[in-house]
Amino acid sequence: MAYPILFNPFLLFISFFILLIHLPVHQAVNDGFSVNLIRKNSITNTLSQRLMDTTQANSYANLGEHLLELSIGTPPVKIYGILDTGSELVWTQCVPCPNCFKQLNPLFDSTKSSTYTNISCQSDNCHQEYTGECSPQNTCGYTYAYGDSSITHGVLALETITFKSSTGKPVQLNNIIFGCGHNNTGVFNDHEMGIIGLGRGPSSLISQIGSSFGGKKFSQCLLPFHTDTNISSKMSFGKGSEVSGDDVxxxxxxxxxxxxxxxxxxxxxxxxxxxxxxxxxxxxxxxxxxxxxxxxxxxxxxxxxxxxxxxxxxxxxxxxxxxxxxxxxxxxxxxxxxxxxxxxxxxxxxxxxxxxxxxxxxxxxxxxxxxxxxxxxxxxxxxxxxxxxxxxxxxxxxxxxxxxxxxxxx
Incomplete structure (x- = not known):
């Protein structure tokens, strides 16, 4: 399993932490992902506009963590997941959730999304280090554990994720692998709805979307601790996310x-x-x-x-x-x-x-x-x-x- 460390900020200054580095070996995922830019223009103009766009998402400071705002499903539903370069899986809490941590926003309900598809146990996407459980309905189950003993358990699925862009237009990617968590425990607060894994493994968000946006690269600008939660910063993906200048x-x-x-x-x-x-x-x-x-x-x-x-x-x-x-x-x-x-x-x-x-x-x-x-x-x-x-x-x-x-x- 990948190794993120998620800390309770209220215990941050009164305890020491044990560093447990656990390097995973992942099987490659070789799925193609299509990009649909929401436009009324012709195909030629759409392709030209795509080259001018930089795909982005908002991030917010939150009690020692940083939340990334994405929209999943059709129609799109906003989720706020911990921005985590130390793990791979993208997941959010889903209905039904008999054993979940409390969150302020509604749980994601896959039955209300027209683009949600469970991953079967026979799919290549089910052959991950953190998968292997098969339900009576032939859905691919997963268990993903973290260095602070937080655990998410649920099913793997394919879904549409909607990003923002530098031109203000939404950008949709289909068939993104994510975890629909039905049993989630650990160190979370009620503003958090899951975790957005941005590691280098094959099922991380950046590995899945890189080929659609001009390469596996991204940039982030994390807000200082205790920044007003109404202030956001931008995370950029692919082409246009390069960091340049004399002081780099x-x-x-x-x-x-x-x-x-x-x-x-x-x-x-x-x-x-x-x-x-x-x-x-x-x-x-x-x-x-x-x-x-x-x-x-x-x-x-x-x-x-x-x-x-x-x-x-x-x-x-x-x-x-x-x-x-x-x-x-x-x-x-x-x-x-x-x-x-x-x-x-x-x-x-x-x-x-x-x-x-x-x-x-x-x-x-x-x-x-x-x-x-x-x-x-x-x-x-x-x-x-x-x-x-x-x-x-x-x-x-x-x-x-x-x-x-x-x-x-x-």
Whole structure:
């Protein structure tokens, strides 16, 4: 199974997390997907317009996670799923749902969609690592588990998904594989309706739609923590999603079905801490880029070095008498503190993080360092707090990621 880590933000600063990297081996999916742009023009004009469009979707900050807005079914029904580069499956809660977490919006009712089709047990699409269960109705069942013990169980189906575009016109893709979850448990809040898997596996959203939009690539601009929920940012897919400019840093991805890059070390202002004195001995792919994990999780030695240096650099006394905060480095201040610049030294270039990305308020008047530690000495996680206010491009075909500092609220 793929490995996303989904964290409860209210426990974020009072507990440590164990990093469990589990690399999957997936069978390839070789389905074709058609694109229908909703137009009244001729076929020639439709094709020309398609080349001018960039397919997009809105995303929103939500309690340490980011929700991606998509529409599924015919007629289209909006769903809001956790934007997760650390997993593969696209799924939402569906009627009937005898054991589901509470959500504010109505559950998706497949009986009201004219384009919903169950995947049979004999279909090639049913031969996934997370499938294999067959119902008496010959529908393909799935069970997908996550690193925080969240689990979704249901049936695989084909459905139409509707996106937005840069020209304001809707874009429809048919026969997208998704999970209709009927039994879902774990760490979810009532604004969430499922998970949108954006990993590199064959049934992820980007792998399925890439050929229709000019390549397997996308870009996202994650909003900072506690951004007004009425503010959205854009995720772009395929042609037009490229990240360019003089201040872009491009970082190579290592092989695999998830997004692994190589971290060489970190600096707090001008004080640098290298993972190893010999860069040739640093494990390749030692940092996992995951939009579904809020904090950045560092190997213990590196975490201790950064923690101690940040404490030296902040001219304030940290909070030591609040049991809810545990051992986290936190400060009482009405506004975000003037903390040091923290630099991530990746193979390929440096990413400079400001306090808006490194200090997060778990409660009013308190700001805490948005890093935690793991006992896994080989791999860490680059979480979504550190990714906020960067336009980040993922190019699966070139195996590259690109980072550009951006105000994602604009």
């Amino acid at each position: 840093v491009s970082i190579p991805l290592t092989n695999g079905t998830l997004y692994f890059v190589t971290l060489l070390g970190m600096s707090v202002e001008d004080t640098r801490f290298d993972i190893s004195n010999n860069h040739e001995t640093i494990p390749k792919g030692n940092m996992f880029i995951d939009s579904g994990t809020p904090p950045t999780i560092l190997q213990q030695k590196l975490y201790d070095e950064v923690f101690n240096e940040v404490r030296k650099r902040v001219p304030m006394n940290p909070i030591t008498d609040d049991p809810d905060l545990g051992t986290q480095l936190c400060y009482k201040t009405p506004t975000n503190l003037n903390g040091p610049i923290i630099t991530m030294h990746f193979e390929g270039g440096d990413i400079h993080l400001t306090p808006i990305q490194t200090f997060i308020p778990p409660k009013d008047g308190v700001f805490c360092l948005a890093f935690t530690n793991t006992s896994n000495e080989n791999r860490g996680v680059y979480g979504n707090f550190a990714q906020s206010n960067f336009l980040i491009g993922y190019d699966l075909e070139r195996s590259m990621m690109s980072f550009k500092p951006t105000d994602c609220t604009k």
